[in-house]
Amino acid sequence: MAxxxxxxKTVAGKSEDLLAAVRDSEGITEAHIVAGQYDIIAExxxxxxxxxxxxxxxxxxxxxxxxxxxxxxxxx
Numbered sequence: 001m002a003x004x005x006x007x008x009k010t011v012a013g014k015s016e017d018l019l020a021a022v023r024d025s026e027g028i029t030e031a032h033i034v035a036g037q038y039d040i041i042a043e044x045x046x047x048x049x050x051x052x053x054x055x056x057x058x059x060x061x062x063x064x065x066x067x068x069x070x071x072x073x074x075x076x
Contacts, residue, residue, distance in 0.1 A: 003029075003045040004052045006060060007038035007070040014065035015039040021063050027055030038070070049073060 006028075010018050015033050022031040022042050031042035042060070046052045056071050 001045060001047065002049045002052050003043065003074045004049075004056070005072045005074070006042040006044055006056055007072070008040040008042060008060065008066060009037070009068040010039040011065045011067050018063060018065050022060060025055060025059040025063075027052060027059065044071075 019033055022040055027044045027046050029043045029045050031040055034041050044052045044055045061069055
C-alpha cells in the first residue's frame with residue numbers, strides 16, 4: 001500500500017468549492033482546508049505509488065480552480 005500527502009494551491013476564493021471535489025476524487029482518503037502556503041491538504045492512497053500519482057495527475061490537478069499541487073510520497 002502506498003500513500004501520499006498532496007498540497008493543493010487554489011485560485012483565490014475557490015478552496016471551499018474545491019474541497020468536496022477533492023474529497024470525492026478516487027484515491028483520496030481525506031482532505032482539509034488549511035492556512036499557509038497551500039489551501040488544501042489531502043491524503044491519497046493506492047496499491048502502488050503509480051496509483052497515487054494517477055490520482056493526483058489525472059483527477060486532482062484537472063479540477064477547475066486548482067492552481068498548483070505538490071505531492072509527498074510517504075516512505076514508511
